[in-house]
Amino acid sequence: GQQVMQIPQYQHVQEGEDFTTYCNSSTTLSNIQWYKQRPGGHPVFLIQLVKSGEVKKQKRLTFQFGEAKKNSSLHITATQTTDVGTYFCAVDNDMRFGAGTRLTVKP
Amino acid sequence: NAGVMQNPRHLVRRRGQEARLRCSPMKGHSHVYWYRQLPEEGLKFMVYLQKENIIDESGMPKERFSAEFPKEGPSILRIQQVVRGDSAAYFCASSPKGSGGIQYFGAGTRLSVL
Numbered sequence: 001g002q003q004v005m006q007i008p009q010y011q012h013v014q015e016g017e018d019f020t021t022y023c024n025s026s027t028t029l030s031n032i033q034w035y036k037q038r039p040g041g042h043p044v045f046l047i048q049l050v051k052s053g054e055v056k057k058q059k060r061l062t063f064q065f066g067e068a069k070k071n072s073s074l075h076i077t078a079t080q081t082t083d084v085g086t087y088f089c090a091v092d093n094d095m096r097f098g099a100g101t102r103l104t105v106k107p
Numbered sequence: 108n109a110g111v112m113q114n115p116r117h118l119v120r121r122r123g124q125e126a127r128l129r130c131s132p133m134k135g136h137s138h139v140y141w142y143r144q145l146p147e148e149g150l151k152f153m154v155y156l157q158k159e160n161i162i163d164e165s166g167m168p169k170e171r172f173s174a175e176f177p178k179e180g181p182s183i184l185r186i187q188q189v190v191r192g193d194s195a196a197y198f199c200a201s202s203p204k205g206s207g208g209i210q211y212f213g214a215g216t217r218l219s220v221l
Contacts, residue, residue, distance in 0.1 A: 031207045042198055042212040043150065088150065090210070097142070099149040 004091050006098030014106050019076040021101035023089035031091075032072045034063060037100070038085040046074075046087075079105050109134065111201050112181075113213035120189050121221050128184040128216045132201030139182045140200045140210060141174060150198065155205075156182060162205070189220045 003026040013019050023032065031050045035043040047056055049065035049072060056063045060083075062075040076083055086100040112131040120126050132139050137158050142150040152166040156176035167174065171189075176182040186193055198215045202208035 033209065035210075035212075042214050043200075043210075045209050045211065048207075048209060086149075096152055097150040102147075 004089065004096055004098045006089055006101055008101055009099065010102045010104075012104045012106065013079050015081060016078050019079050019083070019103055020073055021087050021089075021103075022071065022073050023091075023098050024071045025091055027070070029069050029091050032065060033090045034072075034074050035088045035090060035097075036085050037088065041085075043088060076103075079103070081105050081107055111199060111211050111213035113197075113199050113216050115216060116214060117217045117219070119219045119221060122190055123188050126186040126189050126193070126218055126220075128186075128197050128199075128218070129181045130184070130199030130201075130213055131181040132199075133203075133211055136201035136203050136211070138202040138205050138208060139176050140202070141182075141184050142198045142200065144196045144198060144215075153184070157205070186218075189218075191220045194218055194220045 005024045007022050011019055031048055033048045034046040036046055037043045047063045049063055052069050053067045054065040060077045064073045072089060074087055084103060084105050086102045088100045089098045111133055114129050118126055139156045141153040143153055144150050154167050154174045155163040158176055159178050171187045173185045196215045196217050198212050200210035200212045202210050
C-alpha cells in the first residue's frame with residue numbers, strides 16, 4: 001500500500017502556542033481526511049479535503065491540501081487544553097491512517 | 108440515529124480462549140472497517156468488509172483472526188486461541204460508502220489477555 005508519513009510523532013506546547021502536524025504521501029491522493037482521538041477515546045472525524053490547494057477552517061483549526069495533492073497540514077492557532085489528543089490523517093482509497101501526532105498542552 | 112455500536116467495551120480472556128468482538132454500523136452504512144490500536148500507537152488497518160463480502164483483509168494476521176459482516180446482524184471480529192500479544196483496543200468504523208467515505212468510529216473494545 002501507499003506510504004503515509006505523519007510528522008511530528010509528538011508535540012508538546014504551552015497553552016496559547018500554535019501547533020502544526022503534517023501528513024505526507026508518496027503518491028498523489030484523491031482525498032485526505034483528518035481525525036482527532038482524545039486520550040482514552042475513539043477517533044472522531046474532523047474534515048475532508050478533496051481539491052488541490054484546498055484550505056478549510058474550523059474555528060482555530062486550519063486544514064490545507066497541497067497543490068500536488070501529496071501532502072496536507074493541520075494547524076491549530078493558540079492551543080487550548082481541550083486540543084489535547086492524537087491527530088491522524090487518513091488517505092484515499094484504502095483509508096490507511098498515518099501514525100498520528102500526539103499533542104500535549106501545558107496550561 | 109445511533110452511532111456505531113461496539114460490544115463488549117471491555118473483554119478479558121485467558122490465553123487459548125476465543126474472543127468475539129461485535130460491531131453494529133450506523134443505520135444505512137454498508138461498509139465496515141476494523142482497526143487495532145496498541146497503547147500509545149496509531150491505528151493499524153485490519154480488514155474492510157461490505158455486507159457478506161470481505162473486500163480487503165490485507166491487514167489481518169493469516170492465522171487465528173477472521174471477520175465477517177453477514178447480511179443480517181453485526182460485523183464480527185473473531186480471534187481464536189488468543190495470546191497476550193492480542194491485547195489491544197479494537198476499533199470498528201462504518202461508512203456510507205467505500206473509497207473516500209467518512210468513517211464513523213465506535214467506542215472500541217479493549218481486549219485484555221491474561
